[in-house]
Amino acid sequence: MECRKEINLKNCNCSYESCSRKGLCCQCIAYHKDSGELPACYFDNNAEKTYNRSIGYFMKLNSR
Ligand code: SF4
Structure with missing residues (x-):
């Protein structure tokens, strides 16, 4: 299977x-x-820039 890196980078x-x-x-x-985290694409652009990729931060942002 061919690597989709160039396509992935667009997203x-x-x-x-x-x-x-x-x-x-x-x-x-x-x-x-492995670090108990999520990748950047789980966060909106502002949250992503904090580099806090923790699941706890994700849950905090997405809880009501
Ligand atoms: S910093 Fe993390 S989210 Fe960003 S490209 Fe590298 S591994 Fe992926």
Whole structure:
């Protein structure tokens, strides 16, 4: 299967431009999963810029 990196990058909102995993969603998800986190695309652009990728932060933002 061909890597979809270029297509993925068009939909990636991560502002951490120097990350070697940017556009490589399989690596990105695995990395954050191992840290108990979610990738940038789970957060809106303002929340993403905090670099807080924790599940707790995600739940706080999405609770009523
Ligand atoms: S969400 Fe995390 S792993 Fe994915 S590109 Fe951004 S900084 Fe890298």
